[in-house]
Every structure is written in C-alpha cells, then in structure tokens.
Amino acid sequence: MKKTIFLFTILLLLANCKQAEKDSGQVVAETTDKAEFSIVIHGGAGTILKKNMTPEKEAAYKAILEEAIRVGYEILKNGGTSLDAVTKTINVMEDSPLFNAGKGAVFTNAGTNELDASIMDGKTLNAGASAGTTNVKYPIDLARAIMDNSPHVMMAGNGAEKFAEEQGLELVEPSYFYTENRMNSLKRAIESEKIELDHDDKAAFYDTTIKDYKFGTVGCAALDKNGNLAAGTSTGGMTNKRWGRVGDAPIIGSGTYANNATCAVSSTGWGEYFIRAQVAHDISALMEYKGLSLEEAAKTVIGKVGDLGGDGGIVAVDKNGNVAMEFNTAGMYRATMNDKGELYLGIYND
Numbered sequence: 304m305k306k307t308i309f310l311f312t313i314l315l316l317l318a319n320c321k322q323a324e325k326d327s328g329q330v331v332a333e334t335t336d337k338a339e340f341s342i343v344i345h346g347g348a349g350t351i352l353k354k355n356m357t358p359e360k361e362a363a364y365k366a367i368l369e370e371a372i373r374v375g376y377e378i379l380k381n382g383g384t385s386l387d388a389v390t391k392t393i394n395v396m397e398d399s400p401l402f403n404a405g406k407g408a409v410f411t412n413a414g415t416n417e418l419d420a421s422i423m424d425g426k427t428l429n430a431g432a433s434a435g436t437t438n439v440k441y442p443i444d445l446a447r448a449i450m451d452n453s454p455h456v457m458m459a460g461n462g463a464e465k466f467a468e469e470q471g472l473e474l475v476e477p478s479y480f481y482t483e484n485r486m487n488s489l490k491r492a493i494e495s496e497k498i499e500l501d502h503d504d505k506a507a508f509y510d511t512t513i514k515d516y517k518f519g520t521v522g523c524a525a526l527d528k529n530g531n532l533a534a535g536t537s538t539g540g541m542t543n544k545r546w547g548r549v550g551d552a553p554i555i556g557s558g559t560y561a562n563n564a565t566c567a568v569s570s571t572g573w574g575e576y577f578i579r580a581q582v583a584h585d586i587s588a589l590m591e592y593k594g595l596s597l598e599e600a601a602k603t604v605i606g607k608v609g610d611l612g613g614d615g616g617i618v619a620v621d622k623n624g625n626v627a628m629e630f631n632t633a634g635m636y637r638a639t640m641n642d643k644g645e646l647y648l649g650i651y652n653d
C-alpha cells in the first residue's frame with residue numbers, strides 16, 4: 304500500500320512539473336521518435352463543405368491526393384531527396400485539372416492564367432520562385448531550375464519564361480491551362496462583382512467573395528532519409544486577380560519555407576494575409592527561437608492569420624518527421640504518409 308502511495312505521489316509531482324513548464328511558457332518537447340522519412344501535401348484550403356460535394360468528386364480528389372503522395376513516398380523510401388519528392392509530387396497535382404495549379408489554374412480578370420511557384424531546400428537554405436508565368440507547364444520545375452541553375456531566387460513574367468525556355472523546360476500554349484470549370488468561376492466572379500460594386504459596402508464584398516475565389520493551390524513538405532527537409536508550393540493564385548497580382552505561394556517565408564534546423568512548410572489560403580503574417584517562416588522562427596513544437600508553432604501562426612482576418616492553412620514536417628496540417632477554413636485537401644506507408648487523407652475539418 305505504502306509503495307502504491309509513493310508511486311502515485313511521484314506521478315503527481317511529475318504531472319505538476321509539466322504543467323508548471325507549460326504555464327511558465329516553457330516548451331514541453333515532443334516525445335515522438337525520429338521518423339526515417341515523412342511527407343505531407345495539401346491541395347488547397349477554403350470553403351470546402353460536404354454538402355457541396357458529390358461522392359464522385361470526393362473520390363476524384365482523394366484519388367489524386369493519394370496518387371501524388373505515393374509518388375513522393377516512393378522517392379523517399381528509395382533514398383531519394385526531399386527536393387525530388389516535393390517536385391515530383393507537385394507535378395502530379397499540377398497535371399490534374401482539379402487543382403488550382405498547372406492545368407486547372409484559375410483565371411485572371413483578363414481571362415489569362417498567371418502561375419506562381421516556389422521551392423526551398425532546408426539543407427542549404429537555397430530557394431527558387433517564379434511568378435506570373437503563362438506558358439510553363441510545370442511551374443514547380445521552373446522554381447527548381449531557378450534555385451539550381453541561376454544566381455537568383457525569384458523571377459517573374461517574361462523573364463522567367465525566357466529562362467524556362469533556356470533551361471529546356473516544357474512550354475505550352477497559354478490555352479493549355481483553359482478549363483471550363485475555372486472559366487465559369489471567372490464569369491461568376493465578374494458578374495457578382497458588377498452587381499456588388501454598385502453597392503456601397505465594397506469592403507464587405509471583397510471579404511465575402513474573395514474567400515471563395517481561391518481553391519486548390521498545391522503544396523508539399525518532406526523529410527528524406529538524410530535528414531534533409533524541403534517544401535514547395537504551386538498555384539494559379541486567385542480567380543479574377545488583376546494588375547499582375549502575386550500571392551504568397553512564390554514568396555519564400557510566406558508560401559514556402561524549409562530549414563533543416565526546424566521544419567518545412569507549404570501554405571495555402573488568402574495570400575495577402577499569408578504574406579503579411581510571413582506564415583511559413585514564422586512557424587520556423589517560433590521553433591528556432593522559442594523552442595515551440597511544430598504543432599504549437601503552426602497553431603499559433605494560423606491563429607495570427609485568423610486574428611488579422613485571413614484564412615487558409617499549412618502543411619509542414621519537422622526535422623523528426625512530425626507532421627502538421629493546420630487550417631482555419633471549413634476544409635483543406637490534405638494527405639500524409641509515414642515511413643511505414645500508412646496513409647491519411649482528409650478534406651473537411653474533422
């Protein structure tokens with residue numbers, strides 16, 4: 304009996320210590336063992352509601368998410384680099400008209416498609432990004448080429464397209480990106496803008512409609528067997544965007560960030576807020592400077608986005624292979640696979 308009471312007291316003391324650490328703002332380290340490798344992807348966050356989904360559509364999204372993550376998983380399992388896993392995984396989603404990246408990119412107000420992408424290497428902190436390209440089939444490949452084969456980090460518009468050509472990347476006619484679905488979204492956006500802009504409350508119009516004009520950006524974060532982290536993001540941006548608008552996806556530190564000392568992050572959501580909150584780097588910084596766990600850091604930063612009035616989410620992997628999929632929207636297309644090949648697929652906020 305005495306022994307039991309003694310043990311109970313010790314346990315109680317230990318529990319109190321943990322609580323005291325938490326209360327004093329100290330970090331309670333995650334206890335997870337280091338995974339051999341790890342991968343997580345997103346296919347965009349937004350007002351994704353079950354009531355608006357058919358079983359067929361849901362199955363189609365899940366099928367591509369699974370196909371994409373398996374590509375990255377195989378690369379990592381066979382000892383490939385996280386950079387290759389990120390690039391090839393994103394290529395699968397860029398090929399699918401379901402996502403707002405590559406084929407399936409949303410339309411600008413002028414009826415064009417202007418694509419953005421970025422990638423970052425957590426080992427070297429090297430990075431590449433492209434903005435506003437109209438004829439590069441796989442924008443993530445361009446971001447990668449900028450990182451690997453140029454002295455620059457970011458290229459935009461015609462110059463980026465010229466570089467893509469010089470690099471021998473696959474180019475397409477701009478009409479390749481046309482999909483009826485996205486054209487209908489643009490028509491709807493322009494139509495409701497016409498009606499709404501006659502009203503006085505323009506700010507309210509933007510708040511309620513912009514939220515629904517961004518869906519399906521894609522991104523990936525991965526840890527490879529050598530302990531190297533990488534992240535990448537690819538998007539068509541926002542339906543009805545104009546004036547050469549560029550979102551967070553190609554901004555290193557906002558849409559994408561990777562650092563072997565902390566984590567790799569890819570964002571999706573209302574880009575203006577993700578730029579202002581420096582989402583991807585802020586998560587890494589909270590881990591680096593405050594010792595927060597990935598989960599704590601991700602929750603804090605998405606909370607800050609929400610406080611500003613923005614919405615969206617992130618996927619991330621830390622240096623031990625822990626995964627975070629944090630969002631403040633109704634849903635986020637997402638998937639993760641651990642080193643044992645166990646798959647998780649998610650769409651809604653469950």
Ligand code: ASP
Binds near residue numbers: 348517520538570
């Ligand atoms: N973040 C992207 C942008 O603002 C859109 C998205 O993630 O769906 O361009």
